[in-house]
Structure formats: structure tokens, C-alpha cells
Amino acid sequence: MGDKITDVFLQLFCEKNSDGTKHLRLKGKDLFQRIGSRLAADNMHDLANFLKNHNEITSVDLCYNDIGDKGAKILAEKYLNSQNNLEHLNLMHCDIRADGMAAIASSNLSNLKSCRINGNQLGATGARYIASLIINCPKLVHLDIAETNLSLESIESILIVIERCTLEILDMSRIIPNSYYTRYNVATLADDLGAVLETNETLVELHVQKCEFDGHDVEILLQRLEHSKVLEVLDLGCNRISDLGIQLISHWLKTRPPLRALNVSANSIKNFGARALSYSLPYSKIRYLDITNNKIGDDGMTAVLESLKKPCQMRLLYIWGNTIGKISCRRIKRMIASKVLDQEYIDVKICEVDGQLYPAFYPANHYKHKYYCVMDHGCPVELKIKRNKIYHPDSLPRQLLNMPHVGRYPPVDESLGLKVVKIKKCPEDE
Template identity: 25%
Template sequence: MGQKTSTIQNKVKAIQDNKARVTDVSFDQVDITEKVARKIADGLRENNNVQRLSLKNCNLSTLSVRHLSDALCNIAITSNIQRLDLANNSTIGVEAGKYLANVLLNNKVLEHLILNNCGLEDDGTVSVATSLCKNCTLITLEIGTNGITDLGAKLLGEMLKTNTRLEGLSLWQNELSAEGAQFLAQGLQINKTLLWLGLGSNQIEAQGVWALTESLRSGSPLLWLGLGGNSIGDRGVLHLASLLQEDCSSLQSLGLGGNEIQDEGIKILATSLKTNTRLRSLGLGGNQIADEGGQAIGDMLTANHTLKKLLLSSNLLGDSAVVYISDGLRYNSGLELLLLADNPFGDDGGLSLTQVLCKENVSLKVLDIHGTRMSHHTEQKVVHQLQQLSKLTKLGSAYGAKESSQQRSTSVSHHTESTSLSQRSTSFISQRDEGEARKMAREKQREKFLSQALAQKTSTAQLF
């Protein structure tokens, strides 16, 4: 406890000493009392060097946020904080939204604001959204897990109609329905700056997807759209496929994981991608794609050379599906990342991949084959051949990993497809069952593999 107190005091002094030229300060995962928050705020009033301030999971109170907000609005010495992270402070509540809105109205430097899991609810969100109608500096706003309903989405949609600066908005894991998606879509039809939108783990369903695709047809500059975990099903995919086949939107990355998508939906989506020239990344993990869907994906890969990343982990892909995908890779020169972890294909699928990647395909650089049904002997053989003969720079497997020469390590690198899927990792180690112990170790190591392979924003929606 004494050591933590000393660390906090040193960081507060670093802020107070403006001459120290400290630019990054983090108090993450340390309880910050209102007294300490006031000291931090007082230090910020005299500081124009700190650019990034993080107070994640600090059990902040509403009053603490008020102190900090007042400091960021100080006019005597202009704050230089460009990134403020208050995530996982569910105790700050609705009222804090008003204080933060004041910052957005008066501070001309802040560019990135992270408020995930802060208990804002609709009222707090309305305060923030209203201030953003006039704000011209904020670039990204993350307000996931705040209990935001369609009412909050309505105000955010109105904000998008007038805001001319915001480029990124994350609303992951809130309570939005199709109506909320429609409100956001109305804003997107007018907005000309938003480049990425995260809506993962809501309930917008197929009707919400339709509204969003209509806004993308209208000329929205959106490049990245995360829709993982929204129960869109094959009907929702139909709307997206129509948009992609027209090749009329600027969309480059699409996350559709955990959406109960089956073979029929994938057939339609794959057909649309045969002629699409814009999409670079497609996340389909955690769906119900089986052999017919795998065949459609394989056919698509023979024609599409634009797609760079394809995430198919945790589906129902068997041997025949992976053989079809391998055949597609035989003629594909664009795909660089393929995730096939936790699919039920066995030796035939693994060997077909190996043959193509070792002899014909030279574009694929990252492959994950964890958690399949290959026999131990075959998977070891597959890994050995891929390490020696393929062009892969990263290989995820229970029996080895391949990395580039700069990253080569003796440890086995593993990953899970996303934070939510990592919860599948077993938590029991039994002396009587060493196989389960090894499985848990592999799952933990697998997290490292994905974090390295996907050097991107870490949200479930995106990884999907």
C-alpha cells in the first residue's frame, strides 16, 4: 500500500512540475480519492506538457471528474492533453457527462476521449453528444458499455449531422436496437468525416443493417464497420452483400463475428466479393459456417485479390471446406492473414493447406490453426513443413510457431480470436489430466499470437 501511495505521489509531482516535461501519465488500476483527484487537477492547471492522461479503473467519483474537467477548461495555462482515458470508472455516472461536455465545449486540444463503462447511460450520453455538435477538435470517442439505448443513439445521430471533425465512434456493448441503428444511419447520410464505427454486441439485427447499408450507399466515407454480435443472421448479410456487390461504398473493413450466419448467407456474401475491389478485411469468426460456406469462400478466393484479412475462427469448417479454401488459395495472390482456429477440420484439411502454402501460394503471411481436429502426428508434420517451406511469417499452432527473423522466439505463440472468445479458455488444471493442463497453457499463449498478428484496435467487433 505504501509503495502505491508513493507512486501516486511521484506522478502527481511530475504533473505539478511543469518543467519535467512529462508527456504521458497513467494512474491505471489505482483507487484515486477525491483528494488526490483534486491534486491532479491542480497540477494540470499549471501544466502544458502532459499530452496523454490515463485514469482507467480508478474508482473515480463524479466530483473527481468535475475537478479534472474544470482543470482541462483552465484558460490561464492552456491544457495540452490530447488523449484522456477514463474507461472502467462506472462510478462516475450520469452527472459526469455534463462536466465532460463542458470540456468538449471549451477545450480546443483534446482529440481522443475514452469513456467505456463509465455509467453514462442516455442522459450522460446526450450531454456529450450535444457538446459535440459544436466541438471541432475531438477525433475519436469511445463510449461502449454505458447502457445507451436508442434514445442516446438518436442524439448521437443528430450530432453526426453537424459535427465536422469526429473520425471514430465506438458504441460497443450497449443496448441499441434496429431503431438506434436507423438514427445513426440518418446521421451518416449527412456526415462527411466519420471513418470508423463500432456497434458490436448490440441488437441491431437485420433491419438495422439495412439502414446502415443505405447510408453507405449515400456517400458516407466510412472505412471500418464493426457489427459483431448483433444477431443479424443471413438476412442481414443479404443487405451487406448487395452493397458489396455494387462496389459503391468506401468500406474497407467489415466485422461480422458472432452473428448466427450460416452457409446460405455466406454463399451470397462470397458471390458479392468476387467483384468487390474495396474490402480489405472481413471478420466472420464465431458463426455457423460449414462445408457449403467453405466451398463458397474457396470459390471467392479464386476471383478476389483485394481481400487481405479473413477471420474464420470458431465456425463449423470441416475437411472438405478447408480443401475448398486451400484450392482458392492456390489461385489467390492477395490474402495475407487467415484465421482458422477452433474449426472441426482434421488431417485432410491440414495437409491440403500445407501443400498449397508450401508449393504455390506466396501471399499468405499469417495463419492460425489452433484447436482443430488434426491428429497430433499430422499437426506436428504440418507445422514442421510450414515452418520450413512456406512464406508464412506467423503461424499459430499447438505444436509450434513461426515468426519473422526479427521476432523469432523459442516460446510457442498462441492467441484467441477476441476477448470474448478467450473466455472459452479452461480454468481448471487437474493432476490426473495433463492434457487439459496443456490445453490451458496453449490457450493462454494463443492470446499473444493474435495480439501480434492483428496490430489493430482491440475490440471484439473489429476482430470479428
């Protein structure tokens, strides 16, 4: 493959941004379907030389390639250690171990804002280098260390650093809840995580999926979370919090925390938990709610739907995977017709067959699709010049929700321009 990695070849995978920068996207599966192989360690020499000659590239996506420790060391030595403008680096599922992480962490990454190393088996040794990476990157705001084979001991060294850093988005899903002293202790993880949320004043988005949290662990977490004044996104998907956990979260939501997005999908929540959630939604600021793949029946779903008319209008609602009966179907159809919900932002579409209403899946939730960098069409598309529009933070209408893998809501209307005067807060932000 070495003879194929040329300057012209790499230029074909560069996307131009409206601010003059470029994004280099080299997904492993895309390359494999095009040329029959993925990037290997020996290809890092050519890639590093290309990046050094094109300082306008500020974002590099190398997910699902066979880079390994050798390739990571070459990339760090030939490119990352030199002066660069790199702001976003994606090394998801690249077979990197602790040695490769050590080389990356010791590099010159003063401009790095986003780093994704999820899916690499770093283990306990690699955790120390993740902590070093956080310390060496003063501008880092987004860190993804999910599925990196971290246990209770190894994650503590990272959490201690996060308590004092300016990190805004943290994804630490699938932490192994065991240690040298105990085989299984999720409560310790919940308590350590709560201590971070209590002291850190910049963390606004937290993802802790697949960590085996149950209702009692949520109680420990919320005892510390009550003191957090900045957390806006909480992702507890694919845990075991059940009705007890969602009931505790509901009591917390009644205190009107700054939380804007809540994901409790695949948590074995039933009607009791759904009703408890419906009692607190009118008091909350929730705009994004994901309760997919639970065990909620028609009665519980109806209770949730009836609580959505509140000062903070629900913007994105995902409920597929539960029992959506006739009553719920009528509620959803009426709410879409009255503009309480937008069909483009709910994953259920109501169809009428022989006078009866039936729910159908509507592909509105693309979170996992974007998180795992899945190819849009499953096969390579025609290579052409792609230009990404980078909008100004003050573009109108004012953004109500902005997450890395969820599109900005509401979308920018270029005819409105920018905010030139201070806009008075609406009641739902107070």
C-alpha cells in the first residue's frame, strides 16, 4: 500500500472548511473497500510528511486502521513532536497499546482540543499516559476514553487530573468495575465520579454507558451531583438503574439543575419509573430525552408524553423500543400535528392502516451512527471536493442544544445573521 499513499491520494480525502482549514478523513473501512487494505504502521511516514507540508489541516480522523504502537510512535516522532496546528485527533480502534499512548502523550499537542482514543486496549499502564495527555494539552475540551480496558485503579489516576483541568466533555463508558482488592465494586466508581463532578467547574457533558450502575449507585452519584452547577448532559445509557434509579433522578430534576440532555436508554425502566419521570419533567430544563429500549408500557409512555408541554419545550425525543400502544399513538400524532413535537426529531412515526394507528421506526436518532464513525451509506461514495460550513457561535437562531454527535438545534438560518445585541433570556432558560 506504500506506493498508493501519495500527496494526491491524501488530498482526495481532505474536506475543506469554510474558515480555511481542512479535515483529513481516512476511515479504515472506507480505505479497505477502495484499495483493499487499511493504513498500517509503515504508512505513517508518508502521512506524517503530508501533514507537515499542509499546516491548514487541523483535524485528522484515522479510525479503524491497523496503526498499532509502531505507527503511533512514528506519527508522534515525525509529526506530533514538531510544530503543528492539530486541533482534533481521532484514533478510535487503531490497535494502540500503552507504548503508543506514551508516545502520543509526550508530543507537542498545545493546540489539541479534541482527542478520541476509545476502543484501544490501553489498560492500567496506559491510564497514566492518558493523565499525562490531559496535563500536556492546556486547550483540551473533549476526551473520549471509552472501552480502553480501564479498571477502578487505573481510572482514579485520570479522575484526579480531571478534577483540576478545564475539560468540558468526557466519555468514560465501559469501565471495568473491579480492582486488585475487590472483584466487583461499582459504588466506588460512582463515588469517585461524583467527587469529580463536585469539584470540577467546567465539565458540562458526561457519558458513562455500560458501567453496570444500578439504582443505589445512582443515589451515590446524585449526592455529589447536587453540588454541580454546570453539568448539562448526562448519559447513563445501557446500565441497570431500573425504576429506582430513574425515580432518584426524577427527584433531582425537581430541583431544576442545569441539565439539558438525559440518556437513560436500555436501563430496564418500567411503567413505575416512567410515571416518576413524568412528574419531574415539567420542572426540569430537559430538551433531549432518550428512553429507548426500556420496558415501558403504554400507560407509562402516555404519562411521559402528557408531561412534555412545559416551559422548556422538548426538542429531541427518542422512545423506540418500548410498548407504544393505541393511546400513545394518538398522543404522538396529536402532538406532531400541534407542533409540540417535530417529526424530524422523534424516532417514531405514526402510520394509519385500515383506520388503526400503528407506530413505525423513524430514523431520527443518529447518535450511535456518528459516535462510531459509521460510513454514511455503508460503501464508498464518489470522491469529490467537500466543503463543510463552520458557523459562528453567535449565529441565529440561538442554539438550544449542541452536542458532538447530535446536530445543532435549531439549525442555523443564514438569513438571520449574527446576534448584534444582547438577547433577553426566554423563560425556559431561567
